[in-house]
Amino acid sequence: MIIAIFGFCWYWRRKQIIAHLALVHSSAHLSSHVELAKVYTDKGDATKRNQYTDQPGTTHNETCTRDAWEVSSDQLKIFNNEKLGSGAFCFVFKGKLVGKAPICKIQPSVATQCFENCEVAVKKLPEYAGDLAKDDFVQEIDFMKRIGYHPHLISILGCITDHQLDPCLIIEYCCNGDLLKYVRNRRLETGHEEIMRTYYPVTVDEMALRFKDLLSFAWQISDGMDYLSARGCIHRDVAARNVLVNEMKVAKIGDFGLCRLMDTATYTTRGGRLPIKWMALESLQDYQYTTKSDVWSFGVLLYELFSLGDVPYSLIQPTDMIDYLRSGKRLEKPEHCADHVYSIMQDCWKEKPDERPFFSDLKMELGTLLSYATKEYGYLDMRKPSGGNYYPLLLNDSGSAEQSESHPEKSTAPNETDLISVIDAATGASIESHIKD
Incomplete structure (x- = not known):
């Protein structure tokens, strides 16, 4: 009888200890997410209040009801x-x-x-x-x-x-579909080999795209990615096909199937079908993903956007991508892309992740360009592209390469009120109603 009582007490005490250790581990796990968000993203905090709703931001160990x-x-x-x-x-x-x-x-x-x-x-x-x-x-x-x-x-x-x-x-539901098809479907057919760019409207077609529209999309996507990265999230599939456009021309990042919360400084994984031509060099070589690898992919998205849907690296085989990037080569400037925009792309494609900008930097720089864009900046066109996006990932030997890029002149970013007005004008919608302090 004494032995049975002793056994029961030992078993009960053991369950208490295990439960306590599990609680400690859970708290430490959450703390690591928050600290990593501060160190490896744009000084974000996974527990900070969400300015877009009345609810505090959720935490990684919070049980979803x-x-x-x-x-x-x-x-x-x-x-x-x-x-x-x-x-x-x-x-x-x-x-x-x-x-x-x-x-x-x-x-x-x-x-x-x-x-x-x-x-x-x-x-x-x-x-x-x-x-x-x-x-x-x-x-x-x-x-x-x-x-x-x-x-x-x-x-x-x-x-x-x-x-x-x-x-x-x-x-x-976004009635305009994904951004890639959206920009491809709105090319303006001028009938000229040389595409006209002018400060005066060349069409009354409201569906045609202006340079300001493209900048607006770029800023909106950088804003969404800044929000994700500030919470310690990596997307791993940033591409124009994964951005949707609603009826008010508001861009929304989607397809979170590959998204992960950062448990360590670098997320490492192998296998699966991956978007090779959107992936950073370190992701191709070592299967490593960080916020800075998302920044690289964002640069490729900018190429898609400002080329009006061109396929990146259309002449390069997926199996040759690592050697191509290690040699220092990058995507060429789209035919009618502004120099400052291409310079932003080049910054995103720097070989060393630490030298790439944060999404908060990209958001500020694109906002500055957008605030100075004029309404009558002309319309764009390009050839019809085609091709696949995803391929099985193959590894080659790792290596390094140096590359120098030009940098745009820095200018003071517009304040929040001015920028909201600019976005409203570009999209034809009011985003101010979305924001609640």
Whole structure:
């Protein structure tokens, strides 16, 4: 009897110790995320208040209340005949949400209250999806819950994760599709071999793109990436095809399937199909990812944007990319790209990650250029490109190469009020209503 009592006491005490150690580990784990965000990003803090909603920013160890985000099946209508897109392991359909989306209650703000009785995009897995794909899908849903609302990120509106139903991720619907197709579809056909650039309007077509529009998109994307990096997040697939454009010409970064919260200074992973021509040299050589590798990818996105959809490195085979970049070669300046914009691209492609700018720097510099852009800056055109984006990653021997780049003259960044006015004019929408201190 004494032995039995002693055994029970020992077992109970052991459970208490394990629970205490788990709590200590969880606290230390969160602390490491916050500190890494401060050191390896733009001095961000994963726990700071989200200025775009009334809710504090969520933390990495905060348990996501699954019930709060859940949408009942009778609240969601999926239009299976209206496919918006598809990937290797998912399909995206247009849908209609009845009533208020969960985000309206979870992250209340002026910006989120519009998600009621609204059109939505619904991301689903195919029937043949395996356990790994399902785990990745749930991880993407949980990640989107944590990052909070931002006007330049695609927001989760709700989800269905009931094991008895097909899992669904319900996100914002952007009627203009992805940015890559958007800029390609809005090339202005002038009928001339030489493209006209002038300070006077050459067309009354509201769908045509101006230089100021491209700068506006670039600034908006840098703003969204600054928000992510300040919270210790790496995207790992920054590209024009993963940015969506809504009816007000507001750019929103999406596709968070490869996003990760930084557990260490550098995230290292192998395998899978990766966007080789958007990847930084250190990611190609050593599978290493940081905020600065996202900056490299952002530079390639700028190339896509200001070339109006050209395929990067169109003449280079994926297997030759490492040697090409190690030799110091980079993408050439698009034909009608401003010198200062190309200089920003070159800064993003510096070989040493520490020499690349932070997203906060890019946001300030692009904001300065945007504030000085004139409304009548002329229209752009280019040839129709084609090609694939993702390839299996192959490693070559590592090496180093030196490269020198020119730098634009630095100028004082516009204040927040002026910049919001500039973005409003460029997009035709008011983003001021999205911002709540």
